[in-house]
Amino acid sequence: MYLCKLFKERMEEKCTYKYLSQIDYPADLRRLKVEELPALCAELRTDILKELAENPGHLGSSLGVVELTVALHYVLNTPTDRIVWDVGHQAYGHKILTGRRDRFCTNRKLHGLRPFPFPDESEYDAFCCGHASNSVSAALGMAVAARLERQKRKVVAVIGDGALSGGLAFEGINNAASTPNDMLIILNDNKMSIDQSVGGMRKYLLQLTTNTTYNDIRYKISRRLFHWGILNEDRRKGLIRFNNSVKSILTRQQNMFEGMDIRYFGPTDGHDVVELVRILRTIKDMKGPKILHILTKKGKGYGPAEENATLWHAPGKFDFESGERIKKQSDTPQPPKFQDVFGETLLELAQQNPRIVGVTPAMPTGCSMNIMMKALPDRTFDVGIAEGHAVTFSGGMAKDGLLPFCNIYSSFMQRAYDNVIHDVAIMRLPLVLCLDRAGIVGEDGPTHHGAFDMAFLRPIPNLTICSPLDEHELRRMMYTAQLPDKGTVVIRYPRGCGSQVDWHCPLEEIPVGKGRRLKEGRDVAVLSIGPIGVEAKKAIALAEEQSGGTLSIAHYDMRFLKPIDAEILDEVGRTFSRVVTIEDGVVKGGLGSAVLEYFAEHHYKNIDVDRIGIPDQFVEHGTVSQLYKICEMDAESIARKLLQKP
Numbered sequence: 001m002y003l004c005k006l007f008k009e010r011m012e013e014k015c016t017y018k019y020l021s022q023i024d025y026p027a028d029l030r031r032l033k034v035e036e037l038p039a040l041c042a043e044l045r046t047d048i049l050k051e052l053a054e055n056p057g058h059l060g061s062s063l064g065v066v067e068l069t070v071a072l073h074y075v076l077n078t079p080t081d082r083i084v085w086d087v088g089h090q091a092y093g094h095k096i097l098t099g100r101r102d103r104f105c106t107n108r109k110l111h112g113l114r115p116f117p118f119p120d121e122s123e124y125d126a127f128c129c130g131h132a133s134n135s136v137s138a139a140l141g142m143a144v145a146a147r148l149e150r151q152k153r154k155v156v157a158v159i160g161d162g163a164l165s166g167g168l169a170f171e172g173i174n175n176a177a178s179t180p181n182d183m184l185i186i187l188n189d190n191k192m193s194i195d196q197s198v199g200g201m202r203k204y205l206l207q208l209t210t211n212t213t214y215n216d217i218r219y220k221i222s223r224r225l226f227h228w229g230i231l232n233e234d235r236r237k238g239l240i241r242f243n244n245s246v247k248s249i250l251t252r253q254q255n256m257f258e259g260m261d262i263r264y265f266g267p268t269d270g271h272d273v274v275e276l277v278r279i280l281r282t283i284k285d286m287k288g289p290k291i292l293h294i295l296t297k298k299g300k301g302y303g304p305a306e307e308n309a310t311l312w313h314a315p316g317k318f319d320f321e322s323g324e325r326i327k328k329q330s331d332t333p334q335p336p337k338f339q340d341v342f343g344e345t346l347l348e349l350a351q352q353n354p355r356i357v358g359v360t361p362a363m364p365t366g367c368s369m370n371i372m373m374k375a376l377p378d379r380t381f382d383v384g385i386a387e388g389h390a391v392t393f394s395g396g397m398a399k400d401g402l403l404p405f406c407n408i409y410s411s412f413m414q415r416a417y418d419n420v421i422h423d424v425a426i427m428r429l430p431l432v433l434c435l436d437r438a439g440i441v442g443e444d445g446p447t448h449h450g451a452f453d454m455a456f457l458r459p460i461p462n463l464t465i466c467s468p469l470d471e472h473e474l475r476r477m478m479y480t481a482q483l484p485d486k487g488t489v490v491i492r493y494p495r496g497c498g499s500q501v502d503w504h505c506p507l508e509e510i511p512v513g514k515g516r517r518l519k520e521g522r523d524v525a526v527l528s529i530g531p532i533g534v535e536a537k538k539a540i541a542l543a544e545e546q547s548g549g550t551l552s553i554a555h556y557d558m559r560f561l562k563p564i565d566a567e568i569l570d571e572v573g574r575t576f577s578r579v580v581t582i583e584d585g586v587v588k589g590g591l592g593s594a595v596l597e598y599f600a601e602h603h604y605k606n607i608d609v610d611r612i613g614i615p616d617q618f619v620e621h622g623t624v625s626q627l628y629k630i631c632e633m634d635a636e637s638i639a640r641k642l643l644q645k646p
Contacts, residue, residue, distance in 0.1 A: 017043040025099050026073040026124075037074065037273045041066050045301045047101070048092050053320040057108055057115070057443075060299040060312045062092035064190050064270075065158070068294060069093040071276035072156060072186075075284060081154040082126040082142050086135030086163050088116030089313075090188070098124035108443040110622030115445045130447020131412065132385045133166025135159045136185060140172055143181040154184070154284055161189045162362060165384030176289045177260035184284065185291045189267065190298045190309075257291045266293030271300055310365055333501045338493045338531075339436055341471045341503050343368025345478050346405055347375055348507070353482055355403040359383065361390040367407040367436045387412050391419035391433070398429040403482055406431060410438040410450025410492060417456065424488050425462045431488055432481040438467070438492035439532070439584030440614065440628065445621030451614045453492055454529075454561055455589025464512055465490045465561040467530030471503035473559070479507040486512065492530065494584065496624070499534050513563035521554030524642060525576040527568075529558045529591045532584040532633065539638035546643060553642060564594050573604035578646050580610045582638065587613035608646040612638060 019040040023029050032040060045066045052059050070093070072083055078098070085091045095113065096104055099122065106112025117125035127138045139157035146153040163169060164187065176183060257264045265283060269275060276294070283290055298313075299305025304323035305312035317326040350356040350372055358380040364370040373380040383390050387408050394404035408416065413435055424431065438450035457465055464487060468474040474493055481489035518533075519540065528536040533555075540553045554576070556568050572579060581592035592611030599607055614631055621627075628634040632641070 017047070019043055020047060020096075020101075023097060024101070026078050026097060029070070029073055029097060032074075034074075034274055034277055037070055037277065041070050041273050042301075044070065044093050044096060047096060049302055050320055051104055051107070052092075053318050055105055055107060055109070056314065056316045057092065058089040058314050059302075060305045060309050061087075061089035061160075063302055063305060064296045064298045064300050065090045065188060066093050066300070067271050067273040067276060068158070068186065068188065068296070069097065071273050071280055072158075073097055074277055075280040076154055076156065079123045079126075082139065082156065083124075084127045084135045084139040084142070084155070084157045085117055085129045086157060086159040086169075087132045088129040090158070090160070091117050091129070094124070095122075098122055108445075108621055110620070110626045112621075115443060115621050116447060128447065130445070131415070132163035133159070133169040135163070136169050136172030136176065139183050139185070140176050140179065140181060143183040144179060147181060154182070156184045156186060158186045158188055161187065161191065163385055165362070165386055167386055167388060173257075173260070173262070177262055181289055182287055183289050185262075185289070187266075187291055187293045188270065188296055189293060190296045261288075263288060263290040264293065265290065267295050268293070270294030270296035335471065335497045335499060335501045336503055337368075337496055338471065338474060338498050339366070339368040339495075340371075341474055341498065342407070342434060342436070342478070342493070343371035345475045345507075347372045349478060349482055350376055350379060353403065355401065356482060357381065357397060357402050357404050359390050359394050359397075359404050359406040361385055361387045361408060361412065363407070363409065363436075367409075367434075369407055387416040388419045391416040392423040394431050395419070395423040395427070395429050398424075398431040399427065404431045405434055405478075405482075407434040407436055409448075410435040410453045411441075411448050413453055414456070420457070420463075420488075421460055425460050428462045428487050430486065432478070433488065433490045434478075435490060435492040437495040439494045439530070440619065440624050440631070440633075441495045442624045442627065443621050446618035449614070449619055450492070450494075451586050451619070453490075454583065454585040454591065455593075457490055458562055458589060458594065463488050463490055463562060465492070466559055467492045467561070469528075469531060469533045469557050469559075471498040471500045472505040473510075474498075475503075475505055476508050476510050477559075480510045480512065483509060494531050498531065510559065513560050513565055515556055515558040515560065515565040515568050517554065517568070518557050519553070519555040521552040523551050523576075524553045524578045524580060525572045526553055526555045526580045526582060526642070527558055527572070527591065527595060528555070528582040529561060530584055532582055533557050535628070535633065535635050536582045536638060538635035539642060542635055543639040543642040546639065551643070558591065561591055561594060564598065566598070569595065569598045570602070573599055573602065573607065577606060578608045578610075580612060580638075580642060582633070583611075583613040584633070585613055586616065587611045588616055610641060612641060 019032065019036060020043040045063060048062055100113060103113055108115045114121050116130045118128050119125050129135065135157040136159060139155045143155040146155060159169060263286065265279065268279060279292065283292065297306060298309040315325050318324060319326065346358060358369045358372050360367055360369045361383050362385045364373050364382050369380060383393060390406055390408060394406040397404050435450065435453050438453060441448050441450060454465065457463060466477050468477050477491050481491060526536055526540060536555060540555055544551055544553060558565060581595050583591040590613060592613060596609055612633060619627055619631060629637065
């Protein structure tokens with residue numbers, strides 16, 4: 001009913017724009033005159049701002065590509081032609097122009113539009129793009145498929161300079177240079193990912209310029225050669241090499257892309273929609289791989305977002321007129337976010353231990369490593385969107401005496417799996433992998449839930465894997481992890497606030513592999529790991545109350561998934577015939593699986609084990625509380641499970 005009400009209100013507002021109100025799909029857009037497109041872009045930008053002021057999402061990225069979005073759909077024959085976005089943060093304008101404007105008010109809401117493009121939602125969404133750096137590889141595959149199936153289909157990959165730091169992007173570009181294809185790569189250069197872009201590619205793009213006169217001449221010559229049939233596949237590479245040599249002389253610079261036989265155009269103003277249309281029309285039919293380098297500004301057209309792009313990447317609710325962000329008001333003090341406790345504790349430890357260094361793949365603000373970065377800039381490293389490199393780089397430092405705290409979002413750690421095994425665990429290197437955003441994360445949906453880390457890390461030898469119940473435990477685990485002879489330690493914790501308003505506590509060692517009994521009981525044993533244990537506490541109290549005092553439930557905070565506490569499991573195995581495990585991760589392979597394995601290996605029989613956690617499916621987007629209910633991980637659902645007879 002709530003979404004239906006939003007639809008109705010949205011439809012009532014639909015006729016407020018001169019141009020945007022005429023557009024339901026890109027075919028409607030193509031009926032406009034080119035000179036009308038700037039006005040349409042202004043309306044689209046306003047529509048995005050008004051929507052996100054009420055229904056928060058990723059603002060700055062989408063504002064920065066309004067003109068590019070309009071130009072692409074104006075020139076290309078979408079959805080037959082493919083646009084692969086990288087990442088989907090920037091695709092809100094794309095959604096609005098492709099039949100979803102009336103539903104855009106449901107973006108990121110439960111059962112509403114997905115947070116990122118996804119083919120199941122729309123035929124205009126060519127590929128899933130929640131994580132960065134995959135667009136070039138996916139688009140290349142589509143371009144090759146079109147070539148082999150003799151389809152006259154254009155394929156475009158839109159990738160930001162921040163995402164270009166990812167290794168997969170380089171692998172795709174390298175392969176595109178040697179595989180016959182007609183793909184167009186659009187490099188959206190705004191000097192940002194979420195924080196400022198870093199690394200050699202950023203410096204290269206800052207310095208890269210193009211001789212305008214030369215490019216104009218080359219456009220005309222290439223079109224003439226194509227018309228004469230000279231610019232065909234057999235002769236293309238020789239001509240491109242000749243062009244590259246001439247260009248190097250005229251511009252006095254070498255171009256990395258053209259050195260790989262990929263035609264390079266730009267850089268050009270990414271906010272000049274008329275010029276973008278002209279360029280795209282000129283180059284879209286050219287044979288061979290091409291790169292169009294456009295310069296944009298994240299948050300373009302909205303002063304507050306232009307001035308502070310990091311803050312306005314995803315600002316939450318705000319007042320559209322004043323630009324003032326609307327913060328939630330509370331009468332009681334609220335606990336800090338787990339990532340802020342991590343950031344403050346990391347600096348505290350680093351000031352005590354000179355061997356500690358910090359590493360993050362492009363998320364210093366998101367994971368709060370910016371706190372240490374500000375105080376100890378020489379000992380913190382933002383490596384860009386390159387999770388595999390972040391782990392191996394940390395391994396190299398650990399091998400030669402440093403103690404890295406490498407902070408990576410849980411869902412992004414999947415991209416560094418081989419690096420953890422080959423470059424860290426085999427050598428028993430002393431470093432700390434801090435997995436932020438573990439478990440259900442909410443509105444970002446299935447591409448971002450940190451569901452799999454416990455299951456995919458548990459089989460790896462030489463790892464210690466732990467998760468804190470609260471902020472105090474996080475501080476103690478971080479302190480323990482940096483002590484001598486602890487090897488590789490993984491600490492996972494969720495997004496958002498914890499449960500302790502006063503999060504300061506002494507930094508004390510926790511015995512590795514030791515859990516703790518939080519509550520005694522005689523009928524059922526609840527084994528939880530991590531902050532989901534707070535929900536378990538509520539559920540236990542609720543179940544015991546609803547049972548009228550006839551049910552007595554013990555609660556154990558396991559703390560460590562690996563090594564798991566054998567003393568607790570032996571105590572539970574000898575004492576209880578019913579056990580319930582609770583974890584904020586997939587039930588297949590995590591804590592519940594570890595408990596079942598232990599009971600089987602140690603011949604504990606006649607024990608009924610219920611596992612509660614993320615089910616064997618991809619969980620949609622919504623608030624954390626909504627998704628907990630769907631997964632039956634909320635206190636009420638857990639209590640019902642505890643009250644059930646085995």
